[in-house]
Amino acid sequence: MRGFTQIWVYARKFYRTQQRDSLISIIMGIVIAGVVVWITGEDMFTTYESTKFGFFSLVSACIWIGIFNSIQLVCREKNDIVKDELDKGLYASSYVAAHFTFQFLLCFLQSIIMMLICWNKIDFPKDGVIFGRSFFDYFVTVFLIIYAADALALIISAAVSTPVIAMTVMPLVLIIQLVMSGVLFSLSGAANKIASLTISKWGMAAMGSIGDLNSHELPSSIVLAYPDFQFPYRKSEGIYQSTAKHLWTVWLILLAFILISYLLSVIALKYTTRKMTK
Numbered sequence: 001m002r003g004f005t006q007i008w009v010y011a012r013k014f015y016r017t018q019q020r021d022s023l024i025s026i027i028m029g030i031v032i033a034g035v036v037v038w039i040t041g042e043d044m045f046t047t048y049e050s051t052k053f054g055f056f057s058l059v060s061a062c063i064w065i066g067i068f069n070s071i072q073l074v075c076r077e078k079n080d081i082v083k084d085e086l087d088k089g090l091y092a093s094s095y096v097a098a099h100f101t102f103q104f105l106l107c108f109l110q111s112i113i114m115m116l117i118c119w120n121k122i123d124f125p126k127d128g129v130i131f132g133r134s135f136f137d138y139f140v141t142v143f144l145i146i147y148a149a150d151a152l153a154l155i156i157s158a159a160v161s162t163p164v165i166a167m168t169v170m171p172l173v174l175i176i177q178l179v180m181s182g183v184l185f186s187l188s189g190a191a192n193k194i195a196s197l198t199i200s201k202w203g204m205a206a207m208g209s210i211g212d213l214n215s216h217e218l219p220s221s222i223v224l225a226y227p228d229f230q231f232p233y234r235k236s237e238g239i240y241q242s243t244a245k246h247l248w249t250v251w252l253i254l255l256a257f258i259l260i261s262y263l264l265s266v267i268a269l270k271y272t273t274r275k276m277t278k
Contacts, residue, residue: 003094010090010098018073022106025069026113032061033114037121044122045211048218055207056183058118059200062142063177065110066149070103071166074157074269086273096158096265103150111143129210130244137247141206144254148199149177151261158268182239199257201239206250208240215242 040054074096086092118124119135128134156173160166178184180191181200195201212218214236 003091003097006091006094007097007101010095011101014098014102018102025065025106026110028068029065029110029113030117032065033117036061037118040122045125045218048213048220051211051218052183052208052213054122055204055211055213056181058142059145059181059203059207060178062114062145062203063149063199064174065114066107066146066151067153067170067173069106069110069146069150069153070099071153071157071170072163073099074154074265075160075166076163078161078269078273092269092273093266096154096262096269099154099265100151100262103154104147107143107147107150110146111139114142114146115139125211129242129247134210137210138207140251141203141210144206144251144258145199145203148254148257148261151258151265152199154265155261155268158265159272161272199254202250202253202257205239206247206254208237209242209247209250212242213237213240 036054036057040050040057043050044054045051085095115135115138119138124134124138126134128137131137152173153170156169157166160169177198177200180187180195180198181204182192182195183204187195208214
């Protein structure tokens, strides 16, 4: 019971102390969603390439928003935690859980805003893979990507000592996510295995599943450019299977990322604070 009480107390504390930062994150999310819509809105679902890169832009935006939410949260108050609160009986697991609780609410709100902006400007197909309307499939996916990226940033924030180091690491993490998405480069062998540990790969898998990127009704750009030529059908990609089973699997993988990130954040916080007190 003591641990749950601490979670409740600190979640309320974060609500009071992080309102300004949360507002900035929400505004940044609105700006990013607007940019994504502006760049991809008219072209999405017209060709395979434009749809795939549109999903890539959306996934990248979600990851950026999630990482920006929490990359500095733990490290900027780590000294206070070591000197005062952890020494007075605060559980590291409760402290991290309080952050995850508050960030859950923030990510949920950001997902609603992003989906409303995108849904009003992009002509998404209406039929969903799991839910009756694709809006809810996309919403769950956007939320899981943002929250998983937020959770990843909390690991980094718990592992480093200062906000400066956290912001230095942030571009590297973003680059890895973009490169390993499987959109910019074709991945094979060890690179493909490493990509399986990234949010971007599974975010694209979910988006491609809902949008049915394997559908032959979604033409390639070259087919539209040369309509008189008979091109072979585009090969289907297993990662974009448009089935409920596949989408549920991808969602569970993203959820596993979040749960593992919580455990790693607790471990990182315990290790770094113990090292600081020696």
